[in-house]
Amino acid sequence: MISLIVLWLSLVAGTLAGSCNFKLELTWGKGSPDGYERDMIFINGQYPGPLLEIQEDDWVEIEVINHLPFNTSIHYHGIHQTNTPWADGVPGLTQRPIQPGASFKYKWYADQYGSYFYHAHSRGQIDDGSYGPMYIKPKAGAENPFHLIDPAEVDLLKETEASVAPMILSDWRHKTSDATWQDQLASGIESAICMDSLLVNGKGAVDCWSREDINTFTNPAIVPLLQANGLQMTNKGCLPPKMFQILLGNSSTINPDALSPSVFEVCTPTQGSREVVKAPQDKKWLALDIISTAGIDTFAFSIDEHQLWVYAVDGHYIEPLKVDVLTVANGDRYSVFIELNKKSGNYGIRVASLSLAQLIDTTAVFSYGGDYGNGYPPYKNGTQGSVVTSTPYTTRAGAPTAGDVIVFDQAQMVSFPPQYPTTAPEIDQTFFMHTGTIGNSYTWALNSTPFNHPMIDDSNPPLLYQLPNANNPGGDITIVTKNNTWVDLIFLVPGGNTPPHPIHKHSNRGFIIGSGEGQFNWTSVAEAAQAIPQNFNFVSPPYRDGFVTPPSEVDPMWLAVRYEVVNPGAFMLHCHIQSHLNGGMAAVILDGVDEWPEVPDDCKN
Numbered sequence: 001m002i003s004l005i006v007l008w009l010s011l012v013a014g015t016l017a018g019s020c021n022f023k024l025e026l027t028w029g030k031g032s033p034d035g036y037e038r039d040m041i042f043i044n045g046q047y048p049g050p051l052l053e054i055q056e057d058d059w060v061e062i063e064v065i066n067h068l069p070f071n072t073s074i075h076y077h078g079i080h081q082t083n084t085p086w087a088d089g090v091p092g093l094t095q096r097p098i099q100p101g102a103s104f105k106y107k108w109y110a111d112q113y114g115s116y117f118y119h120a121h122s123r124g125q126i127d128d129g130s131y132g133p134m135y136i137k138p139k140a141g142a143e144n145p146f147h148l149i150d151p152a153e154v155d156l157l158k159e160t161e162a163s164v165a166p167m168i169l170s171d172w173r174h175k176t177s178d179a180t181w182q183d184q185l186a187s188g189i190e191s192a193i194c195m196d197s198l199l200v201n202g203k204g205a206v207d208c209w210s211r212e213d214i215n216t217f218t219n220p221a222i223v224p225l226l227q228a229n230g231l232q233m234t235n236k237g238c239l240p241p242k243m244f245q246i247l248l249g250n251s252s253t254i255n256p257d258a259l260s261p262s263v264f265e266v267c268t269p270t271q272g273s274r275e276v277v278k279a280p281q282d283k284k285w286l287a288l289d290i291i292s293t294a295g296i297d298t299f300a301f302s303i304d305e306h307q308l309w310v311y312a313v314d315g316h317y318i319e320p321l322k323v324d325v326l327t328v329a330n331g332d333r334y335s336v337f338i339e340l341n342k343k344s345g346n347y348g349i350r351v352a353s354l355s356l357a358q359l360i361d362t363t364a365v366f367s368y369g370g371d372y373g374n375g376y377p378p379y380k381n382g383t384q385g386s387v388v389t390s391t392p393y394t395t396r397a398g399a400p401t402a403g404d405v406i407v408f409d410q411a412q413m414v415s416f417p418p419q420y421p422t423t424a425p426e427i428d429q430t431f432f433m434h435t436g437t438i439g440n441s442y443t444w445a446l447n448s449t450p451f452n453h454p455m456i457d458d459s460n461p462p463l464l465y466q467l468p469n470a471n472n473p474g475g476d477i478t479i480v481t482k483n484n485t486w487v488d489l490i491f492l493v494p495g496g497n498t499p500p501h502p503i504h505k506h507s508n509r510g511f512i513i514g515s516g517e518g519q520f521n522w523t524s525v526a527e528a529a530q531a532i533p534q535n536f537n538f539v540s541p542p543y544r545d546g547f548v549t550p551p552s553e554v555d556p557m558w559l560a561v562r563y564e565v566v567n568p569g570a571f572m573l574h575c576h577i578q579s580h581l582n583g584g585m586a587a588v589i590l591d592g593v594d595e596w597p598e599v600p601d602d603c604k605n
């Protein structure tokens with residue numbers, strides 16, 4: 001039966017739908033995106049990888065060729081993989097790793113439109129540059145929300161959307177992901193938190209802040225603790241490694257001396273390169289897909305003196321919201337229109353980390369209506385922000401510069417057309433996910449037990465290739481569901497100095513139906529919603545493939561996500577902070593075990 005469906009799908013693919021083919025060749029070589037040369041991953045010889053332009057309703061075929069000296073795989077972030085769970089690109093779950101010299105063909109159906117990206121899903125390879133943008137053009141006649149911006153501009157906005165350009169925001173380290181992991185093992189310290197630069201479309205520089213700026217912008221929440229211990233943020237703007245000892249105990253497993261001074265302390269400026277976005281002179285609007293491929297940081301993003309009309313989030317239309325600043329977490333996508341209504345000139349594109357653990361920012365240039373020339377001065381240490389004279393919406397630390405600056409508020413977002421979860425009060429299954437560190441600062445768990453990467457990533461055969469009861473990781477980290485059911489995931493955040501976790505769900509999206517402070521004292525959402533209805537939204541909840549858990553200062557926190565099981569397969573649920581994922585913050589969802597798919601032979605490796 002199942003292979004008949006697959007056969008039928010491929011017939012449909014051949015006859016009705018279009019198809020598009022891509023080849024991605026992964027290589028390991030020297031590159032210097034921020035002016036410092038290191039070994040990194042290139043895709044088709046470039047970094048970031050090429051834009052994949054796809055048409056909704058197309059079959060997409062992507063051949064990935066691994067010329068890297070290690071195993072890899074490529075995941076299509078936000079793609080549902082309806083009826084093709086074997087093309088999700090997660091080693092151990094949906095395929096065997098692609099070994100050096102080997103290739104793998106991914107084939108999936110684009111039953112969605114909007115902004116996505118592809119990236120490596122092996123170890124920390126995303127931090128070595130293995131990613132690139134994808135854009136799926138909506139099918140002809142698709143309903144859009146542009147009349148809510150201005151009924152007179154709908155055609156123009158549609159035309160603008162058709163030429164949307166990706167803007168990839170990244171954080172960047174001079175050490176390879178493997179060297180950083182080794183540093184963490186040797187020191188017992190999560191050194192991944194200290195980055196060297198932020199990049200816009202793969203360009204940037206190491207810009208060492210002055211001591212005055214570092215002290216001015218150090219987050220007030222950590223100043224007392226730093227002062228009490230006679231410490232300050234380092235010259236790289238990072239939490240001093242000694243802080244880990246103070247926060248986590250003084251055991252001999254923590255050894256800051258195992259880290260070279262360049263990891264946390266010494267900042268060496270580079271000249272780097274600067275991204276310049278040239279807005280068309282004869283156009284009224286510009287569209288950008290803001291995509292975060294960050295390993296660690298959440299960014300405050302803004303363009304000086306230009307408001308952003310957010311019209312899609314994670315590839316799905318919303319009722320447009322006009323904002324000055326976006327908060328962009330790891331894996332997020334925001335599609336925005338910018339009205340080109342200012343006088344010609346150069347404006348700052350500001351990207352600032354909101355992480356408590358590091359002060360770091362970058363400024364790219366938004367330029368239009370004028371003389372682009374070749375006159376953009378290269379970065380000079382400490383002066384990159386002043387390459388433009390426009391007025392920023394945020395400080396170097398990403399905070400709004402004034403009370404009337406509008407920051408995108410996820411609670412305000414409403415899907416277009418409306419999307420809402422089941423109205424049935426009782427849900428088929430509820431899973432409680434106990435998040436947190438286990439034992440040290442870099443071992444993380446999504447639900448009590450750290451995900452064992454060496455074991456599961458190399459599951460042979462992969463989980464999807466076998467019956468779901470035959471060989472699953474079990475215990476706390478496996479969620480087992482039946483098809484055509486509704487599931488609640490309640491993420492529990494322990495109290496005290498907990499960072500936000502951008503949790504990413506593979507396959508279909510979920511609804512963020514509630515959040516709150518304090519213990520989650522109930523056995524189900526229905527029970528909680530009776531006690532604290534103000535904490536829930538079942539009518540127009542945010543509909544996303546990423547769910548950021550609320551950070552905790554003192555009290556525990558929680559976040560409730562609801563999704564419908566519609567696509568049987570083995571999918572990952574994980575924190576998209578690369579070092580948390582590496583540290584074990586992941587779980588396996590075995591969706592629809594009663595309708596388990598049979599993987600076609602030519603889709604296996």
Ligand SMILES: *[C@@H]1O[C@H](CO)[C@@H](O)[C@H](O)[C@H]1NC(C)=O
Nearest residue numbers: 070071096097098099458460
């Ligand atoms: C690479 O993948 C192969 C095939 O799954 C596996 O046997 C091997 O252990 C992997 N190598 C590493 C270093 O993970």
Ligand SMILES: *[C@@H]1O[C@H](CO)[C@@H](O)[C@H](O)[C@H]1NC(C)=O
Nearest residue numbers: 229245246247248249250251
């Ligand atoms: C570690 O030692 C420092 C003093 O050297 C102390 O202030 C701190 O509280 C200790 N941390 C823990 C968790 O015991």
Ligand SMILES: *[C@@H]1O[C@H](CO)[C@@H](O)[C@H](O)[C@H]1NC(C)=O
Nearest residue numbers: 208209210211267269381382
């Ligand atoms: C320039 O870089 C040095 C480190 O090489 C740093 O100490 C200094 O504060 C920087 N200057 C400014 C103005 O940021």
Ligand SMILES: *[C@@H]1O[C@H](CO)[C@@H](O)[C@H](O)[C@H]1NC(C)=O
Nearest residue numbers: 516517518519520521522532
């Ligand atoms: C949950 O129960 C604990 C212990 O009884 C109590 O302290 C806390 O206030 C309760 N939390 C909420 C949100 O009601």
Ligand SMILES: *[C@@H]1O[C@H](CO)[C@@H](O)[C@H](O)[C@H]1NC(C)=O
Nearest residue numbers: 483484565566567568592595
């Ligand atoms: C799983 O359930 C969804 C929703 O009811 C349905 O559309 C889909 O066809 C089902 N899949 C299988 C393999 O039965």
Ligand SMILES: [Cu+2]
Nearest residue numbers: 501575577580
């Ligand atoms: Cu996390």
